[in-house]
Amino acid sequence: MASFVGVQFTFCFRIIVILFFLHFYRTSLSAHEIETQASHFFRSGHTNNWAVLVCTSRFWFNYRHVANTLSVYRSVKRLGIPDSHIVLMLADDMACNHRNPKPATVFSHKNMELNVYGDDVEVDYRGYEVTVENFLRVLTGRLPASTPRSKRLLSDDRSNILIYMTGHGGNGFLKFQDSEEITNVELADAFEQMWQKRRYNELLFIIDTCQGASMYERFYSPNIMALASSQVGEDSLSHQPDLAIGVHLMDRYTFYLLEFLEDIHPASQSNMNDLFKVCPKSQCVSTPGHRTDLFQRNPNSVLITDFFGSVRKVEITMSTMKLNPNNTERTEIDVNEEMVTTLQHYVDQLPVAEIIHQKPKQKDWHPPDGFILGLWTLIILIFFQTYGIKHLKHVF
């Protein structure tokens, strides 16, 4: 009997031990899951998103550029970036243009399927305010003190910025307002300024113009990824005209980009490699290009929503997590010893006391004695030269 009980006991004991170990294993497994999930928080490194969307052409026949920009604006807003973080620059007003048969609308699909103008568009730079100077000032932050917040790009070193530009371009330049150009060198230097001033964490640059790839050729700052609708020597083509409105409504690249973005929702895990596949040559007629050599992460680990959306990283969990403290040791500063006790004071720049009390003007400057001597000697010499030396007798 005792041996049977002993066997039962040991059996139960083993089962309990196994169950115990299994339980521990499972909790540690779920903890490990949560740890991996928590590590996703720190994957991309940005905490806020900004977008700068620029349309550089004016006149009615460039309707499609405004429609391009507004469709990207719409997607970006839908995916979560608020208006306060979007700088929208439209060089002309198409919605209220005299030639618009449907005022207050800008359509992106023919037969007026999709109105990208909507009810709550906030245009920050409009009409003639869209200049190269203003664009560069927005990027670098060098705006006059009176500029309102809605016109500023208030990004910091944890911001991911999307910059979308469309208009007419050429090999190495983009035309603004039919009167000036921005070159790829200027743009690269502006981005370098932004990097040096820590104004971005990562930057996605999309350009939809003819020969758009030339605009990202000169970038040299880290953490920039660039996409363009056409290579150097190719033209970007427009998609479709609407016979009622009378102009081409969208460019091909942005049209297919918009279709792609319509499938993205804030929680989607699509990455940049999918974005590179948007609009192949069969659909776009031009060859879209991209540049990732300056970007430090692998493009397939970069989510679309890292740039196009403003995703708040919230993960709800019922379990507690332990975060490892930082390994660096804090050096204890002995506060008492190193407190600086010397009194600071400003150097006197102006003799304020004298100015305020309006002392009478002391003429501190006197002509040098040599000058006075020389001048009066000459005058006396000329006097006696003219009137004869004999007058000296009368003087003495």
Next chain:
Amino acid sequence: MPAIFHYISQHARGERLPPAEMAASLVLVLLIAVTVRAVLFRSSLAEIIAERVEVVSPLNGWKRVVEGLALLDLGVSPYSGDVFHETPLMIYLFHFVIDYSEIVFMIADAITAVALYLAVQDYNKIVYRKQKYTLEAGRYPLDVAELLRTPKEMMYIPIKVAVFYLLNPFTVLSCVAKSTCGLNNAVTALFILCTIKGSALLSAIFLALATYQSLYPFTLFAPALLYQLQRLYIPISVHSPRFWIFTSQYGSMYLGSLVVITCLSFFLLSSWDFVTSVYGFILSVPDLTPNIGLFWYFFAEMFEHFRPFFICVFQINVVFYTIPLSVKLKEHPIFLMFMQIAVISIFKSYPTVGDISLYMAFLPLWHHLYRFLRNIFLVSIVLIACSVLFPVLWHLWIYAGSANSNFYYAITLAFNVGQILLVSDYFYAYLRREHHLIHGLYLKKKDGTEETLILK
């Protein structure tokens, strides 16, 4: 003014005035002028006039003099910052008399008037003597009797010159605004006095001072030289050795005194800043404040790469007329001096009404040319109308905003055209009178009909 009526009655009786009464009338005119200026100084118009751009230019504004001296008191060079463009001798002068500035400017006007008075008196004597000799030598044709000048008409010219200078509204405005143009005019008038008196050294020294002050009077070297040569009976031809000796003497005195004055100015502030600030400023015209001259509008709309070329063109335009006029008028150096001063006042880079009043003071000297002047009515109306329109269009442009700079420049152009017409009209009349004196007054062609004279 009973004294003036007394003189006129004496004139009617054909008597000569004793010099004491002439001097008394000069003193009277001076007193009137000083009263007018003192009244204006004490009134509220003084500040308004001191800011008018027609009266005050960046070169000679009183505000700038005060600013420069204040900078000097603060220990900074007055030429730093583009505000002060006076010469160091001016700094020296005003350093001591800045509290009595009004009296200084009134004395400067008085000196100018007295100097012109004495100069014109001497000049009239010389002209009359020359005419007498030519008449006695029988070189005038028979019918020019009415063209000859008489002592009666020449008696009042000096006092008229003094009146024309002192009571000219332009001079009064310039004095009330305390523009240092008055001092420049005083130096030029002293130079003219010394030239006519015949003292080569003093004339060279005052010419050097005038050039040192505002650079353009160096063109007055030619008429002064011609006058001195004429006075010493040296023939004006390139083959005469006496001509070259005197020219080199006079030239070396002039250049020597200029060098001495410039070096002396160096010692005042121990720097050569004043050269670029004064002469560089006059020559390169960086300040395009509107004034009554021709430079500002043109250079306001000039492209940068044409600017040096046009500056050279405009500056050469000032000096360009000296040699042709000297060749034409080598027998008449004082008329040449009048024309040269007029050309400088019209074409200099920053003219003001004070410059105009200096050559207008000479006009009584040529009143015997009145019968030959062709456009005098038109010219005088143009000048008066433009002078009135200057403040009107300035107000419309700057304050009302309903005009623009073109309007003001149009009036400037019309004013300068009026001045040029005035000078060329006198030139024509002078030459015509000389032609009549040689060829007779009533000119007839071969068939007996009356001829007409054309100035080519």
